[in-house]
Amino acid sequence: MHDPQPMTSDTRFHGIGSLVQCVIAAGLVAMVARSEELAFLTPYLTVMLAFTLFDRYLRRRHPSVLKELLRPGVPVSDKLTFVGGGLLLTLHFVVALLDVGRFHWSGECPPEIRVAGLVVMTGGFAFAAWAMVLNPFFSPIVRVQRERKHRVVTAGPYRLVRHPSYLGLSIGAIASGFALGSYWSLIPAVAFVLVYARRSGFEDRVLTAELAGFSRYAKLVRWRMAPGLW
Template sequence: MAADSDSEKTPQGINRRRLVLDLIGLPIFFALFMFLPAGTWTWSKGWLFMFFLLVVVSAGFVVLQRVNPEVIVARSHFHKGTKQWDRILLGFYFPSMLAIVPIAALDEGRFHWFPVPWWICIVGYFLLLAGMVIVTWAEAVNKFFEVTVRIQTDRGQAVIDTGPYAIMRHPGYVGGILTAIGMPLSLGSLWALIPAGIASLVLLVRTHWEDQTLQTELSGYREYALRVRYKLIPGIW
């Protein structure tokens, strides 16, 4: 009975050992790319950021495991059929996002190039939390929320128009941009806004190209786009 219960909670394809390694790997990443560039293990903003991220990411995983475990498997790796232009965009996006942490550590943690008031950090955490909540909400209602852009004929992809998708066509990118901007601000670094801005720009381009792809290749998406007019910001775009 215990084995059956565990299999019901963990969908086929989720590797528990990999999840454990990921959780271990996250602190190692912070040690190498945040505390080493900061030049100290006592950087309080770094510890607060790491604790916040671990709590929110863990909470998001628990929610998804309960309401939409299929998306956890779908997002665990790249899939066949990914658009070549998306691979190129991700080649800019991922390095830009990764660069936020060490640049912020060098700026605020070590050299104090551009000190900012404490309320900037609070604003950053609000943006970061909002972004991660929106992304998790989108993942919770959309089992086709994969890492890359492709038409998922192998999974019977259909238009999703519930949850945040009833308000905007690409809520995941809204959350991604808020997350990118919130990260450097929560760490108290204005210099780290440079890679965050690059990552956000990539997401804007990706939004436009993905929307064009879906309108051309996904059945029912054109009709959905007529009902939900805005890609990212209601009333603007």
């Protein structure tokens, strides 16, 4: 008999991603009615598609990532952070698409702001992807992976901040609101950033206590998520 748990958890993971994609697709239909949106919407969806394809690549490169949530004894807080972050991003898309596609709560966002938002969003997601590829221990769960001989990763973006993937995703989430032309969508985007900023502190405490060499690394790389600030 096969254990049904991996199927269930994997389905939930894919369900969140599918929901985001459905929301964006629904928004596309609503926004295409305004032909002037196509110039902004097409590159935006191209970037989102590229990051979705990267996510699939990451799963093949680090197959243990999706298995982490299935481990016995995973704290509820870790699961809530993982799922809650996805739901906040979904809410971000919902608000943005209702705003720009139907109700126009934010008014007219200048084109230069939307272009700048798209550029910054692309850079943020690319920075996060760089960090995820370089870190073979990247995981949705905060724990030391002793069975895989966990070590401190110090290459690439990890020379700048201790949590570069969180930084890149945070930048991308905030910039996404500007790229879509919705100031109101920044509310769930900021909430997303705060969730992962809090998580970075918890992760630092766990790694400092349990991962050899992390304390020394933290002294060399002083900044948690914001270079020069925090």
